[in-house]
Amino acid sequence: MPETKTAEILDGKACAAETRGGLKERVSAHTEKGNRAPGLAVVLVGDDSASELYVKNKITACKNVGIESFLHKYPADATQEEVMKCIKILNDSDTVDGILVQLPLPKHLSESEILEAMRPDKDADGLHPYNLGLLLTGKPGLRPCTPAGVMTLLDKYGVKLEGANAVVIGRSNLVGKPVALMLMQKNATVTICHSRTKDLKEVVRNADVLVVAIGKSKFVQGDWIKPGAVVIDVGIHYTKGDNEKSVITGDVDYAAASSVARMITPVPGGVGPMTVAQLLANTVCSYEKRLGLN
Numbered sequence: 603m604p605e606t607k608t609a610e611i612l613d614g615k616a617c618a619a620e621t622r623g624g625l626k627e628r629v630s631a632h633t634e635k636g637n638r639a640p641g642l643a644v645v646l647v648g649d650d651s652a653s654e655l656y657v658k659n660k661i662t663a664c665k666n667v668g669i670e671s672f673l674h675k676y677p678a679d680a681t682q683e684e685v686m687k688c689i690k691i692l693n694d695s696d697t698v699d700g701i702l703v704q705l706p707l708p709k710h711l712s713e714s715e716i717l718e719a720m721r722p723d724k725d726a727d728g729l730h731p732y733n734l735g736l737l738l739t740g741k742p743g744l745r746p747c748t749p750a751g752v753m754t755l756l757d758k759y760g761v762k763l764e765g766a767n768a769v770v771i772g773r774s775n776l777v778g779k780p781v782a783l784m785l786m787q788k789n790a791t792v793t794i795c796h797s798r799t800k801d802l803k804e805v806v807r808n809a810d811v812l813v814v815a816i817g818k819s820k821f822v823q824g825d826w827i828k829p830g831a832v833v834i835d836v837g838i839h840y841t842k843g844d845n846e847k848s849v850i851t852g853d854v855d856y857a858a859a860s861s862v863a864r865m866i867t868p869v870p871g872g873v874g875p876m877t878v879a880q881l882l883a884n885t886v887c888s889y890e891k892r893l894g895l896n
């Protein structure tokens with residue numbers, strides 16, 4: 603019988619726990635010397651259930667490493683002025699080191715105006731144009747959480763990026779564009795694919811490292827994947843399966859892909875926990891910088 607191989611799991615849950623452990627030690631070393639705790643303000647507008655769950659997880663994670671969190675919750679019909687006023691107050695607050703505006707915002711709000719109103723040194727999500735500019739030019743700064751979390755995971759598992767063909771599916775400011783820049787900075791040859799890409803399957807077939815952030819459940823099929831590739835699945839989808847049971851899937855057909863790939867992230871337990879760990883890391887970095895503790 604032919605041997606069926608299964609890809610090694612890139613365990614984001616374990617890797618994130620390790621990052622959190624390090625952050626917890628760093629925070630307690632500072633607070634034991636009499637410094638205040640780091641503070642993260644989370645702005646949540648509307649009642650999207652997925653966003654509410656993500657925010658709840660982020661707040662719990664803060665608590666576990668000793669970061670104080672401040673939730674600013676607004677109804678779905680909150681005005682641009684109300685949210686902008688909130689950002690201004692948080693910018694000026696002495697106890698807030700990081701600000702996170704959970705995305706997506708309701709359609710009537712200007713996401714770019716709100717992100718740009720944030721002080722770049724409190725931008726815990728690394729999405730302010732100034733921080734994205736630092737990333738583009740290869741300078742240190744606060745990095746977008748999901749892309750930075752992906753890079754930490756690749757590094758942790760010793761994935762060689764130098765000279766590798768890296769393919770990114772998705773071109774969002776949140777994931778696709780920044781992760782492509784980060785892979786390029788590690789000397790990978792990067793191709794960014796999107797909804798208008800021709801012969802997508804053929805491009806994906808060439809990927810030594812594949813990052814999928816397209817937002818469509820099981821979009822990437824097993825036979826698209828190059829044997830031995832490393833697959834990073836950024837997607838997360840909650841659907842009702844048989845017996846009305848909730849089923850969680852990613853952007854990649856996991857069962858099929860894991861018999862072809864060399865390494866793969868599970869969903870859940872792959873990229874998601876890494877995003878949260880990076881948010882905490884960004885907050886602690888901002889805090890240490892503000893208090894002159896580095």
Ligand code: GUN
Binds near residue numbers: 877
């Ligand atoms: N929505 C989905 N992912 C993210 C993220 O990383 N940050 C923010 N602010 N919103 C998101």
